[in-house]
Amino acid sequence: MEKTKDIAVNPELDLVLERILPVTRQQVFKAWTTPSSFKNWFCPRPWTVSEAIQELHPGGAFITTMQSPEGQSFPNDGCVLEVIENEKLVFTSTMTRGFRPIQSHLPFTAVIKLEDHPQGTKYTAIAIHQDAAGRKTHSEMGFEQGWGMVIDQMVEEIKKGTI
């Protein structure tokens, strides 16, 4: 069988966040895929992640419940599509465990790409949408800002050495 091809980004439909991080690919991958670590950085504080289910195989559940400072819960259901250790993680909001389609208020597929870089790791987060309206909605919800902020929290978490 052919290997997975690279994701084709369409700038009119998709959102891309690129950062060079002073940590290793292995550390970033672990921060993304270890629930006890993931919970410590994935939400812009003072929000928290109250639940993280990460079944790291195609068709596995990828569920993140975010909690507001007031204690309100916002569950985000999802499904893992692809996992290449220390290189790539792909999941979607349009399905849940077992590739079962779900109704999503924001249909998108997220791709986390990790590449070697002289200063550490080139980190790329891509959000793939079905149309320009999806891109716009996601951008207005603060994709770039939110996902950017939590990268700093992630690096901080990694540097603490708790991962």
Next chain:
Amino acid sequence: MEKTKDIAVNPELDLVLERILPVTRQQVFKAWTTPSSFKNWFCPRPWTVSEAIQELHPGGAFITTMQSPEGQSFPNDGCVLEVIENEKLVFTSTMTRGFRPIQSHLPFTAVIKLEDHPQGTKYTAIAIHQDAAGRKTHSEMGFEQGWGMVIDQMVEEIKKGTI
């Protein structure tokens, strides 16, 4: 990384078709994944398949254009989720190439499972839906009858030796 887990079928949401076929797993897999063969059996005759794009890797396109006897075209866009040669093929109508979400009039994920059987191959086709309404719609559109009919065409095609 963990290997993909088996698909959990929910009888209230999903449709399952099981048949024992007097051909090998290899032949069935080839019939499903070789466009020139697939076109010859996937539509109940006198409908035909005018186009079949099958990119056999996670994130690859799975596009089937069906044509009515009057010459009208009905394109069905889809995305490959999983391929295990001679064992399993999974694709969905909720995405297209590159795991891009699409608006589907019938959101479902299809699983084709092939297992050894004393008489040849145990063939299982599963359609996974987001809710009972999706199951009902798909059933009323003739999933069992249509997919059942084309199995006979597939076996016929295999026996012709053209695959």
